[in-house]
Amino acid sequence: MPKRTKRSVERFPVRTDGYFEWDSAVRRFGVRIMTSGTRTYEVQDRKGDRTRQAPIGQHSTITVEQARTRWRRSRSAVARPPVAVLCERFYQLHALERCKQTTRR
Numbered sequence: 001m002p003k004r005t006k007r008s009v010e011r012f013p014v015r016t017d018g019y020f021e022w023d024s025a026v027r028r029f030g031v032r033i034m035t036s037g038t039r040t041y042e043v044q045d046r047k048g049d050r051t052r053q054a055p056i057g058q059h060s061t062i063t064v065e066q067a068r069t070r071w072r073r074s075r076s077a078v079a080r081p082p083v084a085v086l087c088e089r090f091y092q093l094h095a096l097e098r099c100k101q102t103t104r105r
Helices: 006-011 064-079 083-098
Strands: 019-022 029-033 039-047 050-058
Touching: 029 050, 029 064, 039 064, 050 064
Parallel strands: none
Antiparallel strands: 019 029, 029 039, 039 050
């Protein structure tokens, strides 16, 4: 699974079923080749036991490097909030509504 380039993405054959080609430079980043021939850059994320793919952009509108940059920015945005902010958000949205008063202390 080599680092993807514009040329390598364009050379992927179209099959009767859609498939992924993963990038070696960035984890969980790859190209989905659909049966229609559309190539979409996507990121795969895991939440619990489920994996989900989120589109970053189509191959015809953005380059591979732009897609990698967007992926890195989105991942760094997730890592920015301090733990105290996340705890406060959890307390306000979950604990106050669903937990007993003795549990909230």
